[in-house]
Amino acid sequence: MSRHYQWPIAIIVLALAADLAVVADVHVAIRAVVVLSFLVVGPGLAFVRLIGFTSGYVEYTLAIALSLTLDTIVAETLIMARLWSVSTAMAILVFLTLVGVVLQIVSPVPLGQRTGEE
Amino acid sequence: MRARELDVRQTEPGAKSSTSKLVSLIPYAAVAVAAVLWLLSLRGLDLRQMNDYGLVSVLPPTYFAALAVIIASFAFAINRREVPDWVLLLHVVVLVAIIYGTPSLAYGSLRYSWAWKHVGMVDFIQRHGTVDPNVSSLADLSANQNWPGFFTLGALLTEAGGFSTALPIAPLAPLFFNLVIIGALLLILGAFVEDRRVKWLAVWIFFLANWIGQDYFAPQALSYYLFLVIVGICLTWFSARPRSHLRVAGAAGTPGRFEGWWGRLSGPPYGSDHSVHESTPLQRVALMAMIIASFAVIASSHQLTPLAAILSIGALVVAYRCSARSLPVLMGVITAMWTAYAAWAFLSNNLQWILHPFGQLNNNVSVSDLSRLSEAQRVVALTARGLTLLVGALGLAGLVRRWRSGQRDISYVVLAIAPFPMLGVTSYGGEMAFRVYFFALPYVAFFAAALFYPRLSASSSSWRMPAVVAAVSLLLASAMLLSYYGRERMNYFTPEEVAASDYLYSHAAAGSLIIGATYNYPSQYRSYEQYSQTTLAGQGVTRGQLQRLSTSPGDAIDRLVTTGNYPAVYIIITRAQKAHIEMDNLLPPGNIDRIEQFLKQSDSFKLEYSNRDAEVFSLVRQGGAR
Numbered sequence: 053m054s055r056h057y058q059w060p061i062a063i064i065v066l067a068l069a070a071d072l073a074v075v076a077d078v079h080v081a082i083r084a085v086v087v088l089s090f091l092v093v094g095p096g097l098a099f100v101r102l103i104g105f106t107s108g109y110v111e112y113t114l115a116i117a118l119s120l121t122l123d124t125i126v127a128e129t130l131i132m133a134r135l136w137s138v139s140t141a142m143a144i145l146v147f148l149t150l151v152g153v154v155l156q157i158v159s160p161v162p163l164g165q166r167t168g169e170e
Numbered sequence: 171m172r173a174r175e176l177d178v179r180q181t182e183p184g185a186k187s188s189t190s191k192l193v194s195l196i197p198y199a200a201v202a203v204a205a206v207l208w209l210l211s212l213r214g215l216d217l218r219q220m221n222d223y224g225l226v227s228v229l230p231p232t233y234f235a236a237l238a239v240i241i242a243s244f245a246f247a248i249n250r251r252e253v254p255d256w257v258l259l260l261h262v263v264v265l266v267a268i269i270y271g272t273p274s275l276a277y278g279s280l281r282y283s284w285a286w287k288h289v290g291m292v293d294f295i296q297r298h299g300t301v302d303p304n305v306s307s308l309a310d311l312s313a314n315q316n317w318p319g320f321f322t323l324g325a326l327l328t329e330a331g332g333f334s335t336a337l338p339i340a341p342l343a344p345l346f347f348n349l350v351i352i353g354a355l356l357l358i359l360g361a362f363v364e365d366r367r368v369k370w371l372a373v374w375i376f377f378l379a380n381w382i383g384q385d386y387f388a389p390q391a392l393s394y395y396l397f398l399v400i401v402g403i404c405l406t407w408f409s410a411r412p413r414s415h416l417r418v419a420g421a422a423g424t425p426g427r428f429e430g431w432w433g434r435l436s437g438p439p440y441g442s443d444h445s446v447h448e449s450t451p452l453q454r455v456a457l458m459a460m461i462i463a464s465f466a467v468i469a470s471s472h473q474l475t476p477l478a479a480i481l482s483i484g485a486l487v488v489a490y491r492c493s494a495r496s497l498p499v500l501m502g503v504i505t506a507m508w509t510a511y512a513a514w515a516f517l518s519n520n521l522q523w524i525l526h527p528f529g530q531l532n533n534n535v536s537v538s539d540l541s542r543l544s545e546a547q548r549v550v551a552l553t554a555r556g557l558t559l560l561v562g563a564l565g566l567a568g569l570v571r572r573w574r575s576g577q578r579d580i581s582y583v584v585l586a587i588a589p590f591p592m593l594g595v596t597s598y599g600g601e602m603a604f605r606v607y608f609f610a611l612p613y614v615a616f617f618a619a620a621l622f623y624p625r626l627s628a629s630s631s632s633w634r635m636p637a638v639v640a641a642v643s644l645l646l647a648s649a650m651l652l653s654y655y656g657r658e659r660m661n662y663f664t665p666e667e668v669a670a671s672d673y674l675y676s677h678a679a680a681g682s683l684i685i686g687a688t689y690n691y692p693s694q695y696r697s698y699e700q701y702s703q704t705t706l707a708g709q710g711v712t713r714g715q716l717q718r719l720s721t722s723p724g725d726a727i728d729r730l731v732t733t734g735n736y737p738a739v740y741i742i743i744t745r746a747q748k749a750h751i752e753m754d755n756l757l758p759p760g761n762i763d764r765i766e767q768f769l770k771q772s773d774s775f776k777l778e779y780s781n782r783d784a785e786v787f788s789l790v791r792q793g794g795a796r
Contacts, residue, residue, distance in 0.1 A: 070330075080332040087330045088339075103456045110360070110406075113353030117399040118460055120323065120392065124467045127322040132512070136299035138329040 060153045063098050066090045067149045074142045087142075095122040095145050098152025102159065122148060194252050200243030201260045207236035208268045212276045217662055218745075222546030222753055225273065225655035225662075233272070237647055240264050244374060245640035248367050258370045262352055266377055269650065270385060271345040273658065279668050280341050282661045283690045283746075285387045288314070290698040292324040292336040297697070303515035305699050316516035317508075319471030320389035337695070340387035347391040348377065354395060357402030358612055361409065361447065362581065371619035371639065372612075378646035379561040379615065381554050381653035382608045393475035396464045398612065401482055403457050405581055407449045410493040458494065465501055469508045474598060476505040478589050478609045485588040491581040542755045550656030557649035558607050564642075565614035568621030575624055579617070586613035660690050660749040667744045668692050670784030674742055677778070682738040685730055687747035687762055691784075704730060706741075706765065707756045720758055723765045724772070731789055739789035740778070741769060 070090035073083040096118030097111075105111045126144050130136045211233035221227045244261040247253040273281050280286060291314045295301060301318045314321060328336045355376055359369045384390040449457070469476045480501045486492035509517060540548050565586070572579060589609035593602055607614075622639060671692040678684060680700040686693060688708030694701075705711060706719055706726070719726040731739045743766055751757050769775045769787045779786040 073332075074330055077332070083332040084338075087332070088327060091327060091330060099456075103453050107360075109353055109356050113350070113357050113399065113402070114460065116350050116353065117396055117464060121396065121460070121464045121467050123326055124319050124323040124392075124471070125463060127326040128319050128467075128470060131295060131300050131318065131322045131325070134300045136295070136325075138326065141326055142330055 057157065059097070059101055060156045063094055063101075063149060063153050066094050067098075067146045067153075070094070071142050071146045074139060090149075091119065091123050091145070092116060093119055095119045095149045095152070098149040098156070102152055102156050194250065197243050197247035197250075197253050197257050197261070200239050200246075201257070201264055204236045204240035204243070204264050204268070207232045207239065208264070208272075211236060212272065215276050217277065218664060220659040220662065222544050222659060223550065223652065223656065225658040226651050229272075233268070237265075237268055237651075238644070240268065241643045241647060242640050245636040245643060248370055248374075248639065249636050255366065255370075258366075259352070262370070262373055262377065263349065265374065266348045266352070267345065269377065269647075269654065270348045273655075273662070274341045274343075274345050277341070277662055279663050279665060280337060280387070280692070281658070281663070282383075282386050283693060285340055285343070286692045286695045287698070288321065288324070288387050289336045289340055290694040290696065291315070291318075291321045292328055293696055294699060295321055295325040296329060296335075302699075303513065312519075313473065313516055314389070316513035317389065317471055317473060319467050319469075320392045323392065324387070335695070336387070343387040343391060344385040347385045347395055348380075351395055351398060354398035354402055355612055358398060358405055359616060361402065361405035362579070363616070365623055367623045368616070368619045371622060372616040374643065375561065375564075375618050375646065376612055376615040378643060378650050379557060380608070380611060381557055381650055382604050383654060384605075384608060389472040390475065393468045393472040394608070396468050397475050397479050397482075397609075400461050400464055400468075400479060401585065403461055404483055404486060404492050404494060404497070406447045407454060407457050408492050408494045408497075409447075409581075410490045458497075461494075461497070462500065462504075466504055469501075469505045470512065474592070474596075474605060476501065477592055477595065478605075480505065481591055482585055482588040482609070485584040486581060489580055489584045491584065544753050544755060547656070547753045550652055553649050554653035554656070557646065557653050558604075560646070560649070561611070561614055561618055562607075564618035564621055566617070568617035568619065568624075571624045572617070572620050577624075579620075582613040582616050586610045586617070657753065660746050660753055663692050663744075663746055664783045666781040666783035667746055669781060670742060670744060670779060670786055671695075673779045674740055674786050678740055679737045681736060682740060683731065683734065683736040685727075685739065685741045687741075687743045687765075688750045688756065690747050690750040691742060691744045702734065702736065706730075707751055707762075716757060719765070720761050723768045727769075741775070741787040741789075743769075743785050743787075745783040 066086070067090055070087045072078075073086045077083070093112070093115050096115035100111055100115045100118055103114075105114070122145065126141050126148075127136075130141055130144075211230050215230070216228055217225075219228050240261060244258070244265070247258060247261060280289065294315075295318070301315045301321075303312075303316045305312055305315050324336050324339075327339055328334075331339065333339065352373060355373045356369065359372055363369045363372070384394060465476070465479060468479060480498050483492060483494070483501065484498035487495050487498055540551050543551060569579070569583065587610075589606045592598075592606055592609075596602060598605055622635065622642075674684065675696040678701060680697070681702075683702045683704065684693070686703070686705045686708065688705050689703075690708070694703060707716055711719075715726065718729075727741070743762065748762050751762050752759075766785065769785075770777060774790055775787040776790050777785060778788045
């Protein structure tokens, strides 16, 4: 398998597993690990990898920060709009993650390498 | 000449002898030994025996051995070019676990009463599916209803994780936030600092000096992390370039007037602190979008951090260290919009006391009165202040040393100074001076680290620098343990105290008045808006009321219970509340025990629930408290 697809596939698997864990209401021990792992890194990693940084700690730092940011914005928007439902929130975050991953897959060159600067 | 330094790892290539190979294994072994010693130290802690010096009074020798081993190993490893970065990272992770993870793992219950209140805010969202900015049953939490960002995240993590309450995840907050802050600090320091010894030592010093305790399950912890990431992004990818219009202001080949004095101050060509991290326009657009989104989360989560962010990024822009020149304005607009629209309910009700401290610098700078504290607590408070001054002095000495060697770290200088104007805005409940320290700490820690390694040089086999780093680290760690753990006698809640609160909230009818000896107990974490809450001797109680409570508890309690028409009235007295009263000298010695006796003997109160650490009394109707 090409390295280009390894991370996108890992993120997709984590996102779908997290959504499945919520929808199927699996045992809390498994659900907590899978879902919290996804919420802490998943959405952010999908987009940060698109930006194309070469440094590992930069990528993970930005991925965690962006994940918490997206989680909060989605949850807060639903709550302020009185539309709160954890399933809806998870569905939106999984959708956003998949959008980021698809862009990663279809984009032959990350943003950082478009001009050969990174 | 730019003051950029080369990586020490690129120097001194050479063959290793078998002895040096063995020596190079020391950091790996030390990390494992320290981690094992620390985990062993968590077993069988008698937390109930904590005295007024806090958690240090019950920690076993294995804990201190773990700390000593990781400090000695770090001091050794940071000076060895062959030790990879990930091993230094492991040292920092173990240090964070030892200092910040111990209460989370050892207590078995959520520490700190405010964390319980924040769980209650998440509980509110879980039950109602929304927030209520107009809820006014408890003023302290009405601010949270108006800045709910963090709590909506808490609700998402709780419900998506399959929990019915945030109590299982909240104790992990200090460990989580401190671990992710490592990355944010590396981002900030990685912008300019290429001497990895300075970078890692700055991170190390940060965690040995961050005694403020704003890492618990609270909006400040999330906002601070995002704030650091925003600053890191600005420093790394939006570092300003010399501006052409300043150059053309002077004659050909000579600097312009502005460039001249600023250039002399900041060093040619505009200081040593221009990031070499190249980025494409598309990357910068994506990063700016992330900054704006993260700031929106900060603005909707916390009242103080937006101000710190605007001041910090604004200072960078003014000092020509950030090319995103309109970013502070945008941040101001986002903050103003949130405050005027979403948080107006809180603002309109509290504008008077919010604006009252504005400009009263003397009052805002002042910190809590030590004279009321117990003797041990005075030692703890003075140690915390000493630690603050020590880190500040190390930072100042480091700044002077680098400045004299021609290194102008203007970005870090302005970021260290930027939070200080907050002192003129609000007292923030008497803790503004500490919050200023908190926001300035990453940059002060950088200068403190730079004191030890002012310029790049090859690592040497000399024992002197490792010894100095170890000695300073031990000094900082000693002060840190006393400062950070110093109030744990009251911050820790025994299982019996938690059981008493559970009983109370399970049995109290909606609309009941719940009176704590102080607010320092697991309170308001369930259905908080359904109860009225007050205290006998806690926050907001006047000296006159305290005196009345001491001389005539019946009268004082009667006044509380007759203030409204409650279906039921409960009084809860716990071990941690008594610790709070003793540590802060809220009541004369023995008074809370006399009040307890009064309640037991009074015909007006019935002992509903008791265990060795807590008692819950209910008011028997008819005739008030006497």
